[in-house]
Amino acid sequence: MSTPVIQVRDLRKAYGDLQAVAGVSFEVAEGEVFGMLGPNGAGKTTTVEILEGLRIRDSGEVGVLGMDPATSGREFKRLVGVQLQQVALYPRLRVHEVISLFGSFYEQQAETEELIALMGLEDRRNARIAELSGGQAQRLSVALAVVNMPRLVFLDEPSTGMDPQARRNLWDIIEGFKAKGMTVVLTTHYMEEAERLCDRVAVMDHGRIIALDSPSALVRENFAEDAIEFVSNDGLSANDLGELAAVTSAASQGSAHSIFSSDIPRTMGSLLDLAQERGAPLEGMRVRHATLEDVFLKLTGRTLRD
């Protein structure tokens, strides 16, 4: 295997008393789509911005494309593509004007019209930035991240503010980047996004990576079981549910319950008995495979959107 595109060793960064990144280590290989999954405040953005050269780390070792982003300056910035959160570009400029402006910062630049077509913004080409919908503005900001045709692109929560259809379009675009051999580092708090796009996912919480593997391996390692989900307004507690036959773990969020079972028919039987005995209603019951969301809940005790 060739040298990793990104190498991070024991990275730390604090803001005052808050330890935003508390000792993070990982590597990203060439051509990989690497996801960072976690709730807001988990340290994803700080980590990524250190890799982009926008923030200076307190300690640890960072190598990106064989350079130290903190000290390599413009040389480094030529080679990477960056998408940041919450950038409100020049409101009075038109889409194509902004793309050419950013293109002019680089020696190697993508064709403006090709980028517009790639992002599906053809009919918004002459629209002012202020007139774009959230999803369109987000697609433009992804377009700007690849205006220099970089080997490595960082996308920080690119699907924020998008409706489900727009999000799927964006996923196709990111898969297109991968097909062209780009390395993509992606932060998200949508587990579906991570599951669909990422070769490997680092699950972050409180400034640490608490799990790192491919999405399917993460699920497999944490859950050999399937989940039963239902809503019940009263009478059933997570403790009661944990006692049911073949249950490995149970989690409740208010009246919404999830129980993981190694033997669905047995668990289901004993659940129905318990509900009947207590007179507890069972609504919206379904059985499904475990997901990254479950992994996150199991590892941190919180959901991603907390």
Added chain:
Amino acid sequence: MNAFLPLFRTNYRDFVRDRTALFWTIAFPVLFIGIFGIVLGRGDDGASYEVGFVVEDQSPQAATLNEVLGGFEALVLTRGDRETEIAKLADGERRAVVVVPQGFGSSISRDAPLPLQVHFDPSQQTTQQVVIPVLLRAFEVADRALTQTRPVVTAEFETLQSERLQVIDFIMPGLIAMSVMNGGVFGAIAMVSLRERRVLRRLSATPLPAWALVGADVTFRMVVVLLQTILLVMLAVLIGGVSVKVENLPALAGVAVLGGLAFVAIGFFLGAFAKTEQGFFPIAQVVTFPMLFLSGIFFPLDTMPDWIRPLVSAMPLTYLGDAMRQLMVGGAPVHSMALNLGVLTAFLVVFFSLAVRLFKYE
């Protein structure tokens, strides 16, 4: 890879598509100058011009001249002695003074006509363009009335710079200095806005060097300041009837740019203390508003109480206004030009280095 021009074009587009910015930088000063020009202007409504008529000769020829000139409706003749009338010209109360010298009548009879003496202030455009041609026409008519054969009425022009500027001459350069100040200080809002919108942060993730970003912005502001100054000087002449010293216009443009740079530097400095565009306005107002009233834009400095002088001397607009007034209309200097330019340069250097030190991408 040269990002300077695209950035300059971006500033231009952002500016011309921003109605608020256009209003404050173009429409507002134009309105201001227009209103002052109409209210205080020299009322060139085509009516009549006061001309002093000094007759030192008792001949019938002098009487004919008196009659002919009196018949011109555009001229309001005031008869008096030479000394009084010339003093009034110096005070700006007369457009011109025509002197019929002693011996005028007899000189015509002797066939060696003495010229009339016409005193006027050449820096006043309406005098140059209207009053003198009317006088020359009047002399022609008088010529024909006196003799049919040969020209006998000739004129000798004596120029006199009127010392006292009128209110309009005083105020116009000040108003132009004011708009240079506003264009500079409030121009910094563009950078504050880019920071607030996190565009600066996004730009810092590209190889764009900071000097290109700042350079394109400052260059654009200076082009705006120059165009604004040219427009306002034209309006001051056309509406206010201000007589501008044409030979000083290149120097005036240079001073406008120097002042503009100093005020942009102050704007950048103030911008470091504002998180948002909204937050920048009050800060900029607090700094610019006192200068409007205390730096001799509307009221001459010598009318101000002594205790306020140190404050006045600390205001950059005092020096820009004085420099522009000297250059534009030949106003009496408050400070030497070297001091004015030196102080503006010092403001530029000090505030630009402070702004660079305080600059943050977010």
